[in-house]
Amino acid sequence: MDDAGRADRREMHEASLLLRRILTLNDEVEKQLAEELDVNPTDFDAMQHLIQSGPLSPSEIAARLGITTAAATMAVDRLVKVGHVTRQPHPSDRRRLLVVPREESVRRAMARLLPMIGETDALLSRYTDAEQAAITDYLARTVQILQRTLGRDGA
Amino acid sequence: MDDAGRADRREMHEASLLLRRILTLNDEVEKQLAEELDVNPTDFDAMQHLIQSGPLSPSEIAARLGITTAAATMAVDRLVKVGHVTRQPHPSDRRRLLVVPREESVRRAMARLLPMIGETDALLSRYTDAEQAAITDYLARTVQILQRTLGRDGA
DNA sequence: AGCATATTGTTAAGTTCCTTAGCTATCAAG
DNA sequence: CTTGATAGCTAAGGAACTTAACAATATGCT
Numbered sequence: 001m002d003d004a005g006r007a008d009r010r011e012m013h014e015a016s017l018l019l020r021r022i023l024t025l026n027d028e029v030e031k032q033l034a035e036e037l038d039v040n041p042t043d044f045d046a047m048q049h050l051i052q053s054g055p056l057s058p059s060e061i062a063a064r065l066g067i068t069t070a071a072a073t074m075a076v077d078r079l080v081k082v083g084h085v086t087r088q089p090h091p092s093d094r095r096r097l098l099v100v101p102r103e104e105s106v107r108r109a110m111a112r113l114l115p116m117i118g119e120t121d122a123l124l125s126r127y128t129d130a131e132q133a134a135i136t137d138y139l140a141r142t143v144q145i146l147q148r149t150l151g152r153d154g155a
Numbered sequence: 156m157d158d159a160g161r162a163d164r165r166e167m168h169e170a171s172l173l174l175r176r177i178l179t180l181n182d183e184v185e186k187q188l189a190e191e192l193d194v195n196p197t198d199f200d201a202m203q204h205l206i207q208s209g210p211l212s213p214s215e216i217a218a219r220l221g222i223t224t225a226a227a228t229m230a231v232d233r234l235v236k237v238g239h240v241t242r243q244p245h246p247s248d249r250r251r252l253l254v255v256p257r258e259e260s261v262r263r264a265m266a267r268l269l270p271m272i273g274e275t276d277a278l279l280s281r282y283t284d285a286e287q288a289a290i291t292d293y294l295a296r297t298v299q300i301l302q303r304t305l306g307r308d309g310a
Numbered sequence: 311a312g313c314a315t316a317t318t319g320t321t322a323a324g325t326t327c328c329t330t331a332g333c334t335a336t337c338a339a340g
Numbered sequence: 341c342t343t344g345a346t347a348g349c350t351a352a353g354g355a356a357c358t359t360a361a362c363a364a365t366a367t368g369c370t
Contacts, residue, residue, distance in 0.1 A: 013279045015287070016272070018294035022174075023181050025301040031221075032305060042356075058319065066186075071357055073320055078356095095318040095365045116304040117171070123296055124168045127289055132170070134286035135293045139173035141278055146180040149271040150187060197327075214347060226328055228349055233327095250336045250347040 019142070033112055037105070038082055042067070043075050047084060050101040051109055055088070057096050174297070188267055192260070193237055197222065198230050202239060205256040206264055210243070212251050 034044035042065065049064050050056060056064075062072035076099050079085040084105040090096035124132055189199035197220065204219050205211060211219075217227035231254050234240040239260040245251035279287055 012272070013276050013287075013291075015279055015291045015294055016276050018291065018298055019177075019275070021298050022294065022301065023178065025298060025305065026178050029301055029304050032308065036308070040356075059317085067356095068358060069319065070321080070359080074356075090318095093318085093366070097319075115307070116300060117167070119300045119303075120174070120297060121168050121171050123293065123300070124170055126296075127293070131286065131289035134282055135290055136168075136170045136173065138278065138282070138290045139170055139177065141281075142275060143173055143176050143180060145271055145274045145278070146177065146184055148274075149184050150180065152267075152270070195327075212347075213349095222327095223329060224348065225330080225350080229327075231348095245347095248337070248347080252348075 015138075029116070033109070036112065037084070037109060039079065039084065042071075043079055043084075046072075046075050046079065046099075047101065047105070047109065050085065050099060051106050055098040055100045057090070057098060059096075061099065170293075184271070188264065191267065192239070192264065194234065194239065197226075198234050198239075201227075201230050201234065201254075202256065202260070202264065205240065205254060206261050210253040210255045212245070212253060216254065 030044065031041065034041055037044060037047070039047065045065055046061050049061065058072040058076055059069050061075070062069045065072070065075075067075075076085065076087065079099075080087060083102060085099050085101050088098045088100050090098055124135070127135065185199065186196065189196055192199060192202070194202065200220050201216050204216065213227040213231055214224050216230070217224045220227070220230075222230075231240065231242065234254075235242060238257060240254050240256050243253045243255050245253055279290070282290065
């Protein structure tokens with residue numbers, strides 16, 4: 001090892017490096033959008049789930065974000081305060097409640113993300129069916145590798 | 156809009172959904188590895204840079220992580236305490252110092268990540284040159300889209 | 311039905327990690 | 341050698357998380 005403890009990347013494919021770049025860039029995009037919506041990373045994460053899945057209970061939000069229900073309560077407090085969500089009673093269970101995203105907030109987030117989503121999606125059309133199949137297969141197998149890595153806890 | 160404010164994803168390509176899945180899975184893998192190394196997310200992020208780039212100064216770490224130098228000082232304190240890095244004087248500037256990752260810690264992290272990196276990289280070999288070109292092109296253009304999205308601050 | 315147990319959301323106290331502000335030591339330039 | 345910039349650190353304050361304990365409601369057992 002003659003390069004002083006630096007990880008060796010000379011054997012990595014161009015595609016692997018690009019995928020890493022995508023991962024870091026996505027973090028930056030999310031961070032920027034969170035700032036635009038005046039919420040912290042956690043609250044933005046919650047908003048993403050609410051936008052994608054519709055109204056959720058605080059406990060469901062806690063589970064999805066990997067935080068405690070106490071933290072979820074505080075996150076919802078903050079989102080209510082800035083007007084991004086409202087608390088509504090659950091129709092059949094009076095213990096529960098539903099956190100409902102405000103339509104205006106959903107629109108603002110979507111307006112910002114739709115161009116990216118649209119471009120990403122339109123991108124596929126540039127390729128032949130065979131190429132698209134290869135791309136999809138590559139991504140699917142990458143998902144499998146990540147899931148396998150998650151399963152292999154080193155402990 | 157008859158599905159109660161839920162984002163519409165019926166028009167998204169399979170590949171786009173897989174890419175999103177990769178993004179969330181990667182977060183989970185990083186979180187798990189951080190726990191295995193007994194460090195918080197920030198310190199793990201710092202370790203990633205140290206592993207990939209070799210010794211760095213605290214200010215460089217601060218810049219890369221998007222935190223203040225004060226926070227970087229405290230992060231290095233924590234990493235020193237658990238033995239993942241050492242502080243060494245800069246050879247030519249006595250104000251500076253170099254944060255050097257311990258070889259043992261680098262090995263532990265790499266032992267965990269190398270299988271994934273290797274598999275990800277080997278994955279490419281499954282495809283023909285034309286398919287590989289398509290995959291690389293797709294990823295490169297996705298990077299461009301993300302960079303463009305970053306540029307478009309909605310404010 | 312009635313009572314024990316579980317679940318949902320909340321609050322309170324304590325911890326961790328960040329920021330801002332200010333400081334010291336060192337370097338670079340005149 | 342003095343002035344200004346830079347690197348890293350400390351201290352105080354704030355934001356967001358955790359654990360623990362609680363009230364209200366639901367569920368299940370006998």
